[in-house]
Amino acid sequence: MSIAENISGIRRRIETAAKHAARNPVEIALMAVCKTKPADAIREAYAAGQRLFGENRVQEFATKAPLLSGLSDARFHMIGHLQSNKSKAAAELFSAVDSVDSLKLAERLNAAARDLGKTLDILIEINVGGEEAKSGMPPESPEVLQILEHAKEWQNLRMRGLMTVPPFTEDPEGARPYFRTVRELRDSMALKGFALDQLSMGMSHDFEIAIEEGSTCVRVGTAIFGERPTP
Numbered sequence: 001m002s003i004a005e006n007i008s009g010i011r012r013r014i015e016t017a018a019k020h021a022a023r024n025p026v027e028i029a030l031m032a033v034c035k036t037k038p039a040d041a042i043r044e045a046y047a048a049g050q051r052l053f054g055e056n057r058v059q060e061f062a063t064k065a066p067l068l069s070g071l072s073d074a075r076f077h078m079i080g081h082l083q084s085n086k087s088k089a090a091a092e093l094f095s096a097v098d099s100v101d102s103l104k105l106a107e108r109l110n111a112a113a114r115d116l117g118k119t120l121d122i123l124i125e126i127n128v129g130g131e132e133a134k135s136g137m138p139p140e141s142p143e144v145l146q147i148l149e150h151a152k153e154w155q156n157l158r159m160r161g162l163m164t165v166p167p168f169t170e171d172p173e174g175a176r177p178y179f180r181t182v183r184e185l186r187d188s189m190a191l192k193g194f195a196l197d198q199l200s201m202g203m204s205h206d207f208e209i210a211i212e213e214g215s216t217c218v219r220v221g222t223a224i225f226g227e228r229p230t231p
């Protein structure tokens with residue numbers, strides 16, 4: 001199957017899952033995760049109408065970005081762990097950082113975006129399974145609230161929501177309680193006066209469950225571009 005066929009297949013599945021959950025499918029964005037994939041694959045997805053993309057490494061995207069000129073309305077989000085010393089490069093390359101996992105990183109990104117005269121969207125990454133190998137902040141971390149409280153001072157960042165990567169379970173149903181925890185965290189922050197409109201949750205094997213649990217952005221790599229080489 002071609003990338004275009006894969007994308008239209010995923011879009012149909014998003015619609016079905018949304019209907020199933022009595023949600024409007026236009027509320028759910030599809031992010032094509034193109035890490036490790038060549039610029040040509042990204043162009044192919046773009047030609048099929050895809051505009052939102054996710055990358056997980058600053059260095060990798062720095063080498064690909066020059067090959068993607070002309071895709072003027074494509075938006076690339078950083079979804080991988082970002083060291084704060086790479087804030088400047090990330091702010092240059094990306095329109096959003098969905099993987100903010102510390103107050104310090106957010107401050108650095110704001111400063112970098114200010115120097116560039118641009119505004120970056122950010123999401124806070126929540127490590128909902130408490131896995132050490134994964135980045136993100138535990139849902140109960142007081143730093144989550146601290147970031148939200150500081151966010152209004154950051155003139156060059158727009159706080160959009162939360163992202164999560166749950167622990168892998170063979171049965172995608174296993175991810176449901178994790179997705180639900182992140183949605184509940186969003187709801188509890190709303191009660192504290194912090195409106196977060198985006199929940200980035202769900203990947204190739206569990207995005208339908210994530211949609212049922214309120215996801216507004218599913219990040220799909222393998223099911224669009226095929227398997228990635230194992231690192």
Ligand SMILES: *Cc1c(COP(=O)(O)O)cnc(C)c1O
Nearest residue numbers: 033056079203204219220221222
């Ligand atoms: C790689 C990656 C994805 C996509 O995973 P697939 O299983 O290939 O769909 C989604 N989110 C993040 C943060 C990733 O690193």
